[in-house]
Amino acid sequence: MNYHFSEALSGMDGTATRDIFKLLSRPEIISFAGGLPASDALPTRLMGEIAAEIFVDETEALRCLQYSVTEGYPGFRETVIDLVRDLGITGITPDNVLVISGGGQGLDLMxxxxxxxxxxxxxxxxxxxxxxxxxxxxxAVAVGVAADSDGVSLGDLEAKLKRYAPKLMYLIPTFSNPTGKTYPIEKRKAVIDLAHRYGVIILEDDPYSRLRFAGEPVPPMITLDKHGIVVYVSSFSKTIAPGLRTGFAVGPAEIIRKLTIGKQNVDLHTSSLSQLAIKKYIEKGYFLPNIAKSIPLYRQRKTAMTDAINRYMPASFKHTDPDGGLFIWGEFDAPVNTTDMFQAAIAENVAYIVGSVFFADGGGANTLRLNYTNESPERIEEGVQRLGRVFKGV
Amino acid sequence: MNYHFSEALSGMDGTATRDIFKLLSRPEIISFAGGLPASDALPTRLMGEIAAEIFVDETEALRCLQYSVTEGYPGFRETVIDLVRDLGITGITPDNVLVISGGGQGLDLMxxxxxxxxxxxxxxxxxxxxxxxxxxxxxAVAVGVAADSDGVSLGDLEAKLKRYAPKLMYLIPTFSNPTGKTYPIEKRKAVIDLAHRYGVIILEDDPYSRLRFAGEPVPPMITLDKHGIVVYVSSFSKTIAPGLRTGFAVGPAEIIRKLTIGKQNVDLHTSSLSQLAIKKYIEKGYFLPNIAKSIPLYRQRKTAMTDAINRYMPASFKHTDPDGGLFIWGEFDAPVNTTDMFQAAIAENVAYIVGSVFFADGGGANTLRLNYTNESPERIEEGVQRLGRVFKGV
Incomplete structure (x- = not known):
């Protein structure tokens, strides 16, 4: 049978990703390719305690197993409102919040x-x-905006706002994936001003800002928005556990309402069991202390990687040095193609992600992304040493 | 701020649904409007037992909390393969199965x-x-096919296959929502033949077939498909618990692969906690016995409703008498508009769903849907008696 798939998915066969994941399952490979939080930081014991309590109250057990409302498990949006207050996100009601099945669903619904x-x-x-x-x-047509060391270039942004009259702008202003960069507050304000002037909605994706191991917090863009044009999407994947597939969106009530309608026909609501586990975890006061416990681990691994890079990588390799998050971005100041080199890296039993896949319109042939959160410092050093051999003389 | 939403969602404001749900939360209202499985049948005790066990094994606990693969939690697709064997769905491998976040996600991904x-x-x-x-x-353009008492009319189906050259045909051949009707095997075969002749994919939605309280099982359409044109979507919402938002799709590997790619950018994977809870529930042998326990309850409530209809509703009210599932479909053989009558029903503290909302191209002004699974037999009788007063003399 010859299937006629939609245009939307026709170009995507997922073979490349699949092949890479097959490679990475080989235990001898040191992988900097993933985007996983540190397994050592996952709260298995605390979640065990919570899971054992969830079905003790019969009323709550029934509510957890029966259909729920799309907006979020009863009381959970209020929990989220309390949770984001220390980020400076205040003055919001449950109508400004939607519980989503991981941060990615927020992007899809927008x-x-x-x-x-x-x-x-x-x-x-x-x-x-x-x-x-x-x-x-x-x-949609994905158009990339050039970036400086502190986030999108305002000049290129304005040129593209003028030229394309886009509907939506997507940003990860804190510890960006893939670069690890953070926009300073002035840049955030300038981007909002421009977006407002050209009538564009900003989708602020913030899965990483709580994983800060250096420097001072910068307020989320939504806290600087006076026009109702920023929708903030975050997730518990990096702060509690990705397997629970739960996140939240915060924004103007009218937009949140539209996202809710979109979600209704997609998955009706997020797993109540996941929502309830996270709600109880937060209410028991485990959220911030458990993140605080994981911060030294992230700092140590990031440092292990930058130290090893300085030691083993060629001088032509320029890289970011993030204050938090999961990723280091590297760029060769030399004519090298990281796609061509990938097989050589695998032959050395080390993996990265080819940087060009992160570009909307191509480019970045000389770039790569390194994740430092899910290998030990020893394996990180060993892996970067192998990478150094692969790119020797570049 | 004046938001410019997409065409796709622009017509949907969800206000009607929201208003109805507000009304239904009033406890004095007897509601036949929902589509919920019987709360009395939800396995709160068994799920409590399972939840307490999930995090005991540290390896499994870590796997449950970390990112998983889109296809399904390790081993869960194999569990699904075992589970559907008694429905006649055999000869499939994990490549034919995708775990989804409720049956609705299967529809969306298709x-x-x-x-x-x-x-x-x-x-x-x-x-x-x-x-x-x-x-x-x-x-997409939703086009309805006329139906006889045993499913879609083959004549109208062929006419519309010719006229529209559609990509996809959506059917709920067993205990349909909203009608409760079931297609006999000959009708299923004839529909597959027609679909094959015109190159159309059939999306078979089967959330209800295990809730059979009378008559003999009819094999799912996918078991009759020799061409690789049927995708079967089911859910654990009516057989275990809807709050866990977990279901599965079975179909040709090439289609399942495309659905997997679609799911990757939507929610990456279904909550591992939900998947693991259901996997363990099935492996402990709770699945079929717990459904068997709930069957008499469903039968009793259906009978309470048909008895009450015969007693209290006007002679002009024709209705289906399903052998399973959740719904009875009613049609007045008289010029009455169920939308106009809805406020009168609410004034009598009884609710139904206006039938016209279930028609792709309008029509059905004289129809309504009644759910019998989530009220007691006493409340069902009382509610239908109220409905009889509302429609007296029609």
Missing amino acids: LKAFVNKGDVVLMEDPTFLSFIQAAKSYN | LKAFVNKGDVVLMEDPTFLSFIQAAKSYN
Whole structure:
């Protein structure tokens, strides 16, 4: 049978990703390719305690197993409101909050709510691969905006706002995936001003800001928005556990309502069992202390990687040095193609992600992304040493 | 701020649904409007036992909390393969199975995989409201096919296959929502033959077939498909618990692969906690016995409703008498508009769903849907008596 798939998914066969994951399952490979939080930081014991309590109260047990409402498990949006207060996100009601099935669902629902076929969506170049793919799955045109060391270039942003009249702009302003960069507050304000002037909605993706191991926090863009144009999406994947697939969106009530309608026909509501586990985890006061416990681990691994890079990588390798998050971005100041080199790296039993996949319109042939959170410092050093051999003389 | 939402969601404001749910939360109202499984049948005690065990094994606990693969939690697809064998679905491998976040996600992913803007999607008239809305959210054209007492009319189906060259046909052949009707095996075969002749994929939605309290099982359409054109979607919402938002799709490997790619950018994978809870529930042998325990309850409530209809409703009210599932479909053989009568019903503290919402192209003004699974027999009798007063003399 010859199947006629939609245009939206016709270009995606997922073979490349699948092949890479097959490779990475080989235990001898030191992988900097993933985007996983440190397994050592996952709260298995605390979740065990909570899981054992969830079904003790018969009323709550029934509520957890029966259908729930799309907006979120009863009381959970209020928990989220309390949780984001220390980020400076205040003055919101449950109508400004939607519980989602992981941060990625927030990105998908924003595209569903705003994008028609052929619409341009702006994003920093490079950006989160999955957002580029999601945009394409809505037949949107993904256009990258050039970036400086402190976030999108305002000049290029304004030029593209003028030229494309986009509906939506996607940013990860804190510890960006893939670069690890953070926009300073002035840049955030300037981007909001520009977006407002050109009538564009900003989708602020913030899965990483709580994983800060150096420097001072910068307020989320939504706290600087006076026009109702920023929607903030976050997730518990990096702060509690990704397997529970739970996150939240905060934004203007009218937009949140539209996202809710979009979600209704997609998965009706997020798993109540996941929501309840996270709600109890937060209410028991485990959230911030458990993150605090994991911070030294992240700092140590990041330092292990930058130390090893300085030691083993060629001088032509320039890299970011993030204050938090999961990723280091590397760029060769030399004519090297990281795609061509990937097999050589695998032959040395070390893996990275080829940087070009994070660019909306191609480019970045000389770049790569390194994740430091899910290997031990010893394996990180060993892995970078192998990478140094691969790129020797470049 | 004036938001410019997408065409796909622009027509949907959800106000009607929201208002109805507000009304229904009033405890004095006897509601036949929902689509919930009987709360009395939800396995709160068994799930409590399982939840307490999930995090005991440290390896499994870590696997449950960390990212997983899109296809399904390790080993869960094999559990599904075992589970569907008694339905006659055999000879499949994990490549034929995708774990989804509730049956609704299967519908959404099938639309994403096959439908371009403007494509026609066929469905039985009337059909599941959420599928009509999901089709519209992909800018598809929803076209209804007329139905006889035993499922879609073959004549009208062929006419519409010819006229519209649709990509996809959506059917709920067993205990349909909203009608409760079941297609006999000959009708199933004939529909598959027609679909094959016109190159159309059949999306078989089967959330209800295990809730059979009378008559003999009819094999799912996928078991009759020799061409690789049927994708079977089911859910644990009616057989275990809807709050866990977990279901599965079975179909040709090439289609399942495309659905997997679509799911990757939507929610990456279904909550591992939900998947693991259901996997353990099935492996402990709770699945079939717990359904068997709930069957008498469903039968009793259905009988309470048909008895009450015969006693209290006017002679002009014709209705289905299902052998399973959740719904009875009613039609007045008289010029009455159930939308106009809805406020009168609410004034009598009884609620139904207006039938016209289940029609792809309008119609059904004289119809309504009644759910019998989530009220006691006493409340069912009282509620139908109230309905009888509302429609007296019609």
